[in-house]
Amino acid sequence: MVIVAGWLVAAVLAVLVGVVGIGLVGTGLTTRAGESVSEAQVEQELGSVSTAPTAAAESPTAAQGKGTTARSFPTRGGTVVADCDKITSMAPAQGYEVHEQSAREGEFRGLRDNHVRIKVQLTCAAGTPQIRERGES
Structure with missing residues (x-):
């Protein structure tokens, strides 16, 4: 008991x-x-962080290149940060990964289907970096 x-x-x-x-x-x-x-x-x-969206060409980051300001460019595959000299960084969007990155070009690939590719290419016009995006399946 x-x-x-x-x-x-x-x-x-x-x-x-x-x-x-x-x-x-x-x-x-x-x-x-x-x-x-x-x-x-x-x-x-x-810290009173602003959430207002900005245009890609008007959103300079703190990084500085040789006389040019690095800028952030949203793409379908993720965000690319670049100045006129090179692509500084690539951050993939959800469902993508950075497949390759060089000074002037980069590629995001889909995680589910490796054939979905978002290629980016850096150009510079009048001291302003620009990203050209091209999607491939």
Whole structure:
């Protein structure tokens, strides 16, 4: 009888510990549950980051080339950052990967179908970098 009672007490304690643990994880260990946050608080915590879209040719990044400013170009395969000298970086969009990258050309490929290709080529006109995009299947 004592053994059965001990097993029952242990089972009840195990269930209680599990319920309390799930409750702690559900509400977070360091945050207050159910407290709403104002828009001003969100902006303050995010450092007032602007989410306004910009045109590709008008969105210079902090990187500088030889007298030209690096610019960010959104493409179907991902984002390309380049100045007139070279393609600085390529960040694939979801569902794509960077297949190859050289100073003047690059290629994104689809992850599901390796035959979906987005090729990019860097040109420069009047000191302004431009990206030409070409899709292939």
